[in-house]
Amino acid sequence: MGKKDRPVGERMRAALRAVRLEAWKAAIVYAVVDAVALFLVANLLVAAFDPAAIPAQVSVPDQLTDAVITVTGASLSGPTVPGSALVALVVGVVTLVVELWVRLRRPLIEQFEAVNPDIAEALRTARDAIADEQDSAMAARLYEDVLAQLRETSGVALVNVYRLAATVFVIALVSLATVQVAAVDLALLDGDGPGSPTDGTDRPREFEGLEDGDSVLGDSEDVQAGDENLTAQIESTGGEEEVDPTQQFPSEEGTGDLSGDFESQQAGFAGSEDLEDAELIREYNLRIREDEEADT
Amino acid sequence: MSTTHDIDTIQRKLQDARDQIRKRIVGQREVLAQLLVCILADGNALLESNPGLGKTTMVRTIAEVTDLDFSRIQNTPDLMPSDITGTEIIRETDQGRDFVFEKGPVFANVVLADEINRATPKTQAALLEAMQEKQVTAAGETYQLPRPFFILATQNPIDQSGTYALPEAQTDRFMLKILVDYPNYEEERDIVEMFTTGTQQVPVEKVLTNDEIQAAQRHVRDVPIADDLQDRAIRLVRRTREEDTIEFGASPRASMALVLASKARAFLFGRSHVASEDIEALAAPVLRHRILLDFRAEREGQTADDVIQSLME
Structure with missing residues (x-):
């Protein structure tokens, strides 16, 4: 129908x-x-x-x-x-x-x-x-x-x-x-933006430009006040001479004159005191990079 | 069962009838429409106007174009109920004398009861009972009135001396109260030219049969109406009972009349459903004689139409 x-x-x-x-x-x-x-x-x-x-x-x-x-x-x-x-x-x-x-x-x-x-x-x-x-x-x-x-x-x-x-x-x-x-990578608030070094993920960092030291190393601290001391001995291997993997240090065969004791301290860095210092460091870094690129 | 083609035919003939009536009646389009609505809704009308506005001509013309019997009753204080309904008379026959019921002028399809407020309450009651029951009882016998049956009662708004005003219970039985106003200048000039030159009566054609009118009355009751429009009509009537400016509001009979008259108007204008304009156009004719204004409203010069209009807004 x-x-x-x-x-x-x-x-x-x-x-x-x-x-x-x-x-x-x-x-x-x-x-x-x-x-x-x-x-x-x-x-x-x-x-x-x-x-x-x-x-x-x-x-x-x-x-x-x-x-x-x-x-x-x-x-x-x-x-x-x-x-x-x-x-x-x-x-x-x-x-x-x-x-x-x-x-x-x-x-x-x-x-x-x-x-x-x-x-x-x-x-x-x-x-x-x-x-x-x-x-x-x-x-x-x-x-x-x-x-x-x-x-x-x-x-x-x-x-x-x-x-x-x-x-x-x-x-x-x-x-x-x-x-x-x-x-x-705009982040208007003070949060952890994607791609920041401390975003808590294992993702590879894609940013290859110069970054602020704080963002790379984390919070600054007093370099004079490490709270753990380690004693290490460092010996020169003589430049291009091959190193025996089984060789123990300190070696008697060393040719360098670096047999004295060294006192090490925990690694740290000083926060930028002011803008001029930060700019100066950034300028040096740029020049070093340019030189490296010129050499290669 | 009727088909939509039959409905189209009747609606087209109704349009032709209106055109024929307009050949003789100048202006008064809304009055004419309301009269036809009353006939289609199988109701009766109370027509209020000053003398000389063509009421009789209008009703007689409607009867002519619709193939309906027409009779006129001129109401006077000495008019008896039997003068309207009919009476038994002794008639000489071959078998001897016999009582025979002589039908009165109410036995017609269209009855014009002129100046109904001049008849005594007893005569008014007899006429209105016939109008309501569509039958007359005399000497223990019941006689059915012809179908369709339509009473157009008129009353004069002036010259109230020696009249018996219709009580509210009686006026409630009229589906519509139609007000006829004076024509404007152009219309009056046409009327004068029409009736003072050539033949005294402009001829009209008969375009509707009695059966077709009764079929139209059946179709009218089947005209669909949207629920919200029906609710609107009912709410409007109910508000007349709650309004401060109205002392006595309209009865549920008014709700029925408003919905049925709206259906008839929709049918008359060739539509297959009720529109809001039908309710708006008929609210005043349906309600104006069914409400009694509060004296404060009357003192402020408000009319029933004013109050009804405000209720619709």
């Missing part, structure tokens, strides 16, 4: 289902786009401000990894996810759920009526007539009228294209900003 041959009441029911589906689609489109936008914004903010309360890496629960291993057969050893991504994911999911709930709370047919006012009263009446299971000639006439009008309307109006385009534009901007923040 073709669509046209079906009873008009049945066709009306199908049309109402289609209208409700359109409203669902519109709600999902809005919710997904907004959720993605807020996911990216949250990710950006957490990455930029790096609040101390949010850990840099969060371990994936074993139950989850076990499930993944069971399904995929892949081997996973203690996988972690960035804390910022996890927070952003939570924000995105909450946004998705809340927006869907808010948008679907209003009757779907009324949402369609709001953007198609010409058909509003007829559609609402048809909806109520269908709910009351009216099948009189007048009801049939109403259904036919509404079906004819629905053919002239569209559910596209349910989606505000300008609003959607604005959100997509924001998504694009925030995406670019996220890439930029990741590239320059």
Whole structure:
């Protein structure tokens, strides 16, 4: 039986289902786009401000990894996810759920009526007539009228294209900003940013430029006040002469005049006293590097 | 079972009937629509106007284009109930004398009861009972009134001496109270030109049959109405019972009348569902004779229509 041959009441029911589906689609489109936008914004903010309360890496629960291993057969050893991504994911999911709930709370047919006012009263009446299971000639006439009008309307109006385009534009901007923040390693708060030497991970350091001494060596301390003394003897091996791996030191065969006792102290460094010293050291380092590069 | 094609045909004929009536009645479009609404909703109307505004011509024209019997009752203080409903008379036959019921003027499809407030309460009650029950009982016999049956009662807002005002319980039985106002200048000029040149009566065609009107009355009751619109009509009527400016509000009969009249108006205008404009257009005609204003509202010069309008906002 073709669509046209079906009873008009049945066709009306199908049309109402289609209208409700359109409203669902519109709600999902809005919710997904907004959720993605807020996911990216949250990710950006957490990455930029790096609040101390949010850990840099969060371990994936074993139950989850076990499930993944069971399904995929892949081997996973203690996988972690960035804390910022996890927070952003939570924000995105909450946004998705809340927006869907808010948008679907209003009757779907009324949402369609709001953007198609010409058909509003007829559609609402048809909806109520269908709910009351009216099948009189007048009801049939109403259904036919509404079906004819629905053919002239569209559910596209349910989606505000300008609003959607604005959100997509924001998504694009925030995406670019996220890439930029990741590239320059921006950290606005005093947290441990990704890639810093003390980030607590075993990841290789990718930064090859000159760094501040504090960031390399950790907190400064008084070099005069090591709290553990070790005695060591150092003997020269005579330059290019091969060394017997089994040879014990101090050696009687040494040719150097370095047989005296040495008193060692624990390694340490002095924090930069002022900006001029730091700049001077940085300048020396740069020159040394340039010389090395010139030699090679 | 009627098809949507039958409905289209009747609605088209109703439009033709309105066009025919307009050939003779200048202006008064809303009054005309309300009269037809009353017929389609199987109700009755109380028409208030000054003399000389074409009430009789209008009702007679409606009867002409709709193939309905028409009768007119001029109410006077000495009019007896049997003068309206009919009476038993002795008639000479071949078998001898026999009592025969002679039907009164109420036995017509369209009855114009002119100046109903000039009849005595007893006669008014007889007329209104016939209007409500759609039947007349005389000498123990019950006689059904013809269908469709429509009473248009008129009353004059001025010259109240020697009149018996209809009590609220009686006016509640009229579905609509229609106010006829004076025509504007252009309309009055057309009326003068129309009725002072050529033939005295502009001819109209009969476009609707009795059966079609009864079919239309059946369809009207089936016109779908959205739940929220029906709720709006009911809430409006209920608010008349709570409003401070109204001493006595409208009864549930008013709620039924408002919804049914709205359905009839939707049908008259070719629609298949009730629209909010139907309720807004008919709220005042349905309610204005069913509410009694508080004396303070009257002192401030408010009319029933003003209060109803404020209730709708």
